[in-house]
Amino acid sequence: MEGVKTExxxxxxxxxxxxxxxxxxxxxxxxxxxxxxxxxxxxLEFPKNDIQDLKHDILEVEYFNRTLCTNLxxxxxxxxxxxxxxxIQQISLYRKSAIASFSFPATCSGSPPQRDVxxxxxxxxxxxxEYEIRIYC
Amino acid sequence: xxxxxxxxxxxxxxxxxxxxxxxxxxxxxxxxxxxPGDTHITDMQLEQVGSDILRVMxxxxxxxNTLIDNSLNRSDLEQMVNTTNGGRFFSTFTxxxxxxxxxxxxxxxxxxxDIQVNASVWYLTNSGSLGTYMVPNPNPxxxxxxxxxxxxxxxxxxxxxxGPAASVPGxxxxxxxxxxxxxxxxxx
Numbered sequence: 001m002e003g004v005k006t007e008x009x010x011x012x013x014x015x016x017x018x019x020x021x022x023x024x025x026x027x028x029x030x031x032x033x034x035x036x037x038x039x040x041x042x043x044l045e046f047p048k049n050d051i052q053d054l055k056h057d058i059l060e061v062e063y064f065n066r067t068l069c070t071n072l073x074x075x076x077x078x079x080x081x082x083x084x085x086x087x088i089q090q091i092s093l094y095r096k097s098a099i100a101s102f103s104f105p106a107t108c109s110g111s112p113p114q115r116d117v118x119x120x121x122x123x124x125x126x127x128x129x130e131y132e133i134r135i136y137c
Numbered sequence: 138x139x140x141x142x143x144x145x146x147x148x149x150x151x152x153x154x155x156x157x158x159x160x161x162x163x164x165x166x167x168x169x170x171x172x173p174g175d176t177h178i179t180d181m182q183l184e185q186v187g188s189d190i191l192r193v194m195x196x197x198x199x200x201x202n203t204l205i206d207n208s209l210n211r212s213d214l215e216q217m218v219n220t221t222n223g224g225r226f227f228s229t230f231t232x233x234x235x236x237x238x239x240x241x242x243x244x245x246x247x248x249x250x251d252i253q254v255n256a257s258v259w260y261l262t263n264s265g266s267l268g269t270y271m272v273p274n275p276n277p278x279x280x281x282x283x284x285x286x287x288x289x290x291x292x293x294x295x296x297x298x299x300g301p302a303a304s305v306p307g308x309x310x311x312x313x314x315x316x317x318x319x320x321x322x323x324x325x
Contacts (some may be wrong), residue, residue, distance in 0.1 A: 008149075012152075044180060044181050054291070054292060057292035064294060083314060086316050090265075095290070127280070
């Protein structure tokens with residue numbers, strides 16, 4: 001082995017280190033794609049926007065019920081509230097494949113005056129119930 | 138006479154070749170290719186953006202409790218649906234929000250010109266059956282085959298006074314009611 005030059009060992013070692021570095025970077029990149037994919041699938045699967053939207057609308061209905069609806073008169077108000085309840089159930093079922101319903105007491109009671117809104121939602125994958133959305137009215 | 142002085146060089150060469158092959162194999166094996174079928178990420182962004190836009194559009198510009206039934210209390214979205222003002226709906230949805238660089242992340246904006254939007258309103262008719270009408274689109278989507286798309290929906294509570302505009306279907310109830318606005322967004 002005499003006469004063999006060993007100066008190139010550094011080059012070999014550096015090449016090895018660089019290749020290791022590239023390897024780990026590639027692992028990180030591939031993981032990030034995987035994480036984005038599964039996160040996106042999770043977000044698409046969970047009906048977060050549907051639930052928030054339904055809740056927003058039902059709270060608007062509750063507000064409507066104790067403001068404009070009472071101005072319409074008792075009979076008319078009762079009809080309209082019945083129709084609204086039916087609209088939410090029917091349209092949810094037909095267009096969103098989800099069972100959705102809500103209820104709250106007809107009048108506010110207690111001190112300060114209040115009532116609890118109940119929301120039910122089930123789209124076959126996610127079931128969501130909210131029992132005590134306390135509204136002070 | 139065979140010289141054996143170069144044997145170490147040969148071994149080093151083989152070792153280096155093996156390392157390079159191994160590295161190439163690992164690098165190629167650890168990257169994943171983003172195929173057109175994996176549209177979940179862009180779908181999720183599109184759905185979230187569309188849902189947020191509808192929510193913003195359904196926020197009243199001002200609130201005045203003494204004027205509960207006043208048209209000033211109605212949100213943009215409610216007014217547009219009450220009057221089936223499709224032109225204003227689509228220009229607000231697309232120009233003001235979806236394609237506005239100050240609102241939307243660049244990731245979504247990059248393909249904004251390709252995104253087509255369509256909208257329909259669902260309601261319960263006088264007789265209790267399901268009714269629908271398309272929100273008139275002044276710039277209907279390209280006639281090409283639709284690409285992957287998402288559907289976003291938004292419930293609209295409308296007090297509907299003084300009554301449905303002449304442009305909405307005649308079988309709509311003339312009273313406060315809930316409507317479901319469906320917006321389909323797809324890449325042309």
